[in-house]
Every structure is written in structure tokens, then in C-alpha cells.
Amino acid sequence: MSDPQARPDPAFALLDVYDAALPQVYGYLLARCGSRAQAEELTSETFLAAVQSARSGGPVSPAWLIGIARHKLVDHWRRREREERGLRLAHTEPDVEDPWDEHIDAIQARDTLAGLSQTHQCVLTLRYVDGLPVPEVAELIGRTVHATEALLVRARAAFRRAYPGGRHE
Incomplete structure (x- = not known):
């Protein structure tokens, strides 16, 4: 019988990227959501997704993490909008045709x-x-x-x- 050997967790590859990517991901989220607590929460969700990806053999790079952070931020906004929608009546605003150049x-x-x-x-x-x-x-x-x-x-x-x-x- 051969000795079973423990295989290292593939998510350990993420550690090489973590130190460089953490400030980028957190900074990206903080600049867009304006709340430190929310940016921290979304950053942790981003890195949890990265661990899952690394374990399934997926790519993990700083650019990929920023993309995941963007998706997490969009998901956050969707959740908040659904919550707010339940609290107010639908309100439509008149269409205004004006370039966004101010x-x-x-x-x-x-x-x-x-x-x-x-x-x-x-x-x-x-x-x-x-x-x-x-x-x-x-x-x-x-x-x-x-x-x-x-x-x-x-x-x-x-x-x-x-x-x-x-x-x-």
C-alpha cells in the first residue's frame, strides 16, 4: 500500500496575488461605493469568489479580481435597489436629451x-x-x-x- 499524500490546496496560489491585489480591489470598491464598511464587505466577497475559482483551477489575477469586484458591486446595487423598490412607489422621470459634458x-x-x-x-x-x-x-x-x-x-x-x-x- 502506498502512503496517501496530502495535496496542497490550489487556493494557496491566490496568496501570491493577494498582497498586490488587495489594495487595488479595495480601492476600486471604496471609490465607487463611498462606504468603508461596504467596500470591505465587497472586497471579502471578491476574495471568497477568488478562492472558489482557484480551487476549481480558474484564473486568478489582479485584473480578474477587479472584474469580479465590479460584478459584486453591481450585485450589491441590485440588492439595494430591490430593497428600496419595496419601500417606494415607482417614479418615472421625464426623458431629457442632453450630453453628459458638464x-x-x-x-x-x-x-x-x-x-x-x-x-x-x-x-x-x-x-x-x-x-x-x-x-x-x-x-x-x-x-x-x-x-x-x-x-x-x-x-x-x-x-x-x-x-x-x-x-x-
């Missing part, structure tokens, strides 16, 4: 963004902070491109109304 103060913009609905925060962050094209935003949030474009119009209008010194239409 110069704004970053601190006021972050505060204004934090006051919007989770759905509006999600699409504006993915589109204008992360710079994703509309089709990729649509895929991430599970909507059609046309529905996402309409959502972006409403989100921009809501942002303008809420932004101090912005146009109130």
Missing part, C-alpha cells in the same frame, strides 16, 4: 451620486466612472441596450436635478 466638482458629484437610487448609481458609475460602453453596462445589469440608454437618460436627469447648482428641469 464639468463638475468630484466631491459634490460623489455626494450627489450617493443620494440617487441604487440603479442610477450603478449605471452612472459603470458608464462614466468605469468608462464602460453602453452595451457592456447593459450586459452587466441584465437589460437591453435600449433600456439601458433610457435608464442612463433618466439617471443623468436625476443627477442634474440633485447636483448643487445644476439645472433643474
